[in-house]
Amino acid sequence: MSTDSSALQPEQAAWAQPLEDVAAADAGAAAAVQDIGRVLDIPVQLSVELGRKKVPIKHVLQLAQGSVIELDSLAGEPMDVLVNGYLVARGEVVMVNNRFGIRLTDVVTPSERLRRMNGAS
Numbered sequence: 363m364s365t366d367s368s369a370l371q372p373e374q375a376a377w378a379q380p381l382e383d384v385a386a387a388d389a390g391a392a393a394a395v396q397d398i399g400r401v402l403d404i405p406v407q408l409s410v411e412l413g414r415k416k417v418p419i420k421h422v423l424q425l426a427q428g429s430v431i432e433l434d435s436l437a438g439e440p441m442d443v444l445v446n447g448y449l450v451a452r453g454e455v456v457m458v459n460n461r462f463g464i465r466l467t468d469v470v471t472p473s474e475r476l477r478r479m480n481g482a483s
Contacts, residue, residue: 398476410453410464411442440467448478 413433425431435441440452443464453464470478 406445407447409444411444445475446479448475450475 413435415431415433417431440454441464442449443451443453443466449470451466451469453466453468456463456465
């Protein structure tokens with residue numbers, strides 16, 4: 363899946379709103395939300411992406427302990443939260459009991475999450 367910066371730009375209407383509002387506004391999404399109960403216990407891979415960078419293979423082969431790779435994101439920018447490679451939220455890094463966590467600042471609506479995971483962009 364390609365996640366260039368244009369693919370990661372959410373539509374304003376796609377960000378968090380109550381599930382009831384989504385169901386009332388979109389009958390197709392409401393049916394999908396009802397059917398999703400069948401798969402709620404299936405594990406998925408959740409990852410938080412710090413940044414990306416395309417590099418030539420020769421640079422990958424030159425990597426060594428202590429190498430520094432400059433990423434495309436700026437310090438302090440929200441990080442992308444991905445589920446199975448699909449953007450579902452953005453957030454900021456926090457510490458939780460001496461472990462890293464992420465406080466969500468923007469969340470994609472349930473209907474938009476389903477739309478993205480079904481291959482629409």
